Amino acid sequence: MTVRPVGRRIVECVSCGHHRPHRARGWCTRCYSRWLYHGKPAAGPPESRLTGQDDLDHAAVHRATTGDHPPPLTIAEQRAAAQILRRRGLAYQTIATRLQCHPYAAWRYARPQETR
Numbered sequence: 001m002t003v004r005p006v007g008r009r010i011v012e013c014v015s016c017g018h019h020r021p022h023r024a025r026g027w028c029t030r031c032y033s034r035w036l037y038h039g040k041p042a043a044g045p046p047e048s049r050l051t052g053q054d055d056l057d058h059a060a061v062h063r064a065t066t067g068d069h070p071p072p073l074t075i076a077e078q079r080a081a082a083q084i085l086r087r088r089g090l091a092y093q094t095i096a097t098r099l100q101c102h103p104y105a106a107w108r109y110a111r112p113q114e115t116r
Contacts (some may be wrong), residue, residue: 015045056080064099073099082109
């Protein structure tokens with residue numbers, strides 16, 4: 001059972017297309033918050049950092065899984081590297097050390113991604 005904020009109706013967000021509680025301007029609360037955080041750009045909310053796996057740098061993921069320290073990874077790249085390392089049987093603490101993140105983040109990245 002999903003609990004939603006009282007008084008917020010579920011809409012299809014004009015920006016991201018997800019069905020979430022409405023905030024304003026036809027956007028969900030996530031997109032509206034992102035728009036506010038980035039200074040109310042005229043073009044609308046910027047793209048979420050959590051979007052898709054299309055922008056993966058496979059070389060950076062490979063370097064992270066082999067123990068090299070690549071430049072900062074995107075969330076999608078960290079998720080891909082954590083899943084590879086977990087399939088290899090590494091502990092979450094080891095994955096966190098390799099990806100330079102908190103063990104809880106390594107656990108979140110290594111688990112299968114939920115469909116939203």
